[in-house]
Amino acid sequence: MSIDFIGVWIAALLTLFIFSFLYKDNPFYKFAEYLYVGISAGYFAAYYYHNVMVPNLFVPLQNHQFDYLIPLVLGITILFRLFPKYSWVSRYGFAYSVAMGAGINFIVYLQANAMQQINATILPLISLEGGFNLGQTISNIIIVIGVSAGLVYFYFSKPHKGFLGSTARLGIWFLMISFGASFGYTVMARISILIGRMQFLINDWIKPTIALISGS
C-alpha cells in the first residue's frame, strides 16, 4: 500500500466522520471537527510564515530596511491583548490595521462598488445599437428601474408611503428575485461539491480498495 493510498484512506475516513453529523452530533464528527480546526490553524501559521513574514519582514530587515521594524513593533503590541492588564497596548497595532482597512475601503468601495456600479446603471432606455433592439431595450429598462427602486427600498429617512412606498415595493421584488437566484446558485454549488465528495469516495477509495483486495 503506497503512501498516497494511505492518504486516500485517511481522507475517506475523515469524509465519513464529517458526514456522520447528518445522523446526529457524535464523537467521530467532533474528532474531525477539532482536527480540522487544528490543521487549519497550523496550515495558516506555516503559510503566513513563508508567504508574508519571510518576504515582507525578514528579507527587508536583512537588507537593512529598518523601517520594517515599525510593523514588527506594531504587530508585537497586538499580542498584548493576551494580557488583560496591558491589553491597552494592543490598540496601537489594531489602530494601524483598522486605519488601513478604512483608508483602503474608503477609496475602493467608493470607486469600484459605488461609482462604477452607478456608471454601469446609466444606460440608454431605448437601445439603438445596430438598429432598434427590443430585447436590450427591455433589459436596460429593467436595470435602470430595478436598481433605482432597490436603492429607494434602502432609503429609510422617510416613511415608505405613497410613490416612495410603491417604488420601494418594486425594489423588494427585484431583491427577492436576486436572493432567489443567489440561493439557487449557492444550492447548485454545494450540490456540486457534494457530488465531488461522492465521486472521491467511489472512484478514489472504494474501487481501488476493492481492486487491491481482489488483487486485480
Added chain:
Amino acid sequence: MKQRLPLLITLIVGLTLIVQFFSPGLSFIQERFTNWFLVVIVFAFLLGFLSLVKVNITKIKRRSEDWGYSIPLLIALFTMAIIGIGWGIGEGTIFNWLFMNLMVPMSATMFSLLAFFVASAAYRAFRARNLEAAMLLIAATIVMLGRVPISSAGFLSYLKLDAIANWIMTYPNTVGQRAIMIGAALGVVATSLRIILGIERAYMGEE
C-alpha cells in the same frame, strides 16, 4: 497616550491613504503601508493562534466538557505548523501531503454538508406565503433547474429553462446585487470616515 495615540495613528494612516490616491506620485506610500499591514495582520493571526492554544490547554487542564478532543486539535496544530515552518510548504513536502489528505477533504466535506442544510432551509424559505416569497421560489427553482442537464431533456427543453436562468442571473439578479452593492458601499464609506475621524472607536476595546 492610551487613547490619543491610537486615534492619531488611525487619523494619519487613514488620511494618508486617501490623499495618496489623488496623488499618483505618492503611491509608494500605499505600497509600503500595505507591506507593513500584511506583517501586522500576521500578528493578529498569531494572537488568534495563541488564544486557540491557550483555550484548549486550559480546557485540558480543567478537564472541561469534550476536553479529550482538544488533544488531537493541539497535536494537529503544532504538527502542521512545525513541519510547515521547518521543512517547507512546497510540492512533495510532508506539509503538502497533510494538506492534500487532511485539510482539503475535510474542507470540501464541511462545505458539501451545507448542501443538506440549505435543502432544509429551502423547505422553510420556499413556501409561497406571499408574492415576495413566490418570486424568490420561482427565481430559485428556475436557476436550479436551468443549471442541470434535465432542463434540456424531454418536454422541459421547450421551456428553455437554461436560457431563462441565464437571463435571470444576468439582469434581475444583477439589479438586486447592484442595489445592495451601492447601498453597502455608501455604508462602508461612511463607516470608514467615522473610523478615520475617531468617531467610531469600537476597535479600541473597553476602558
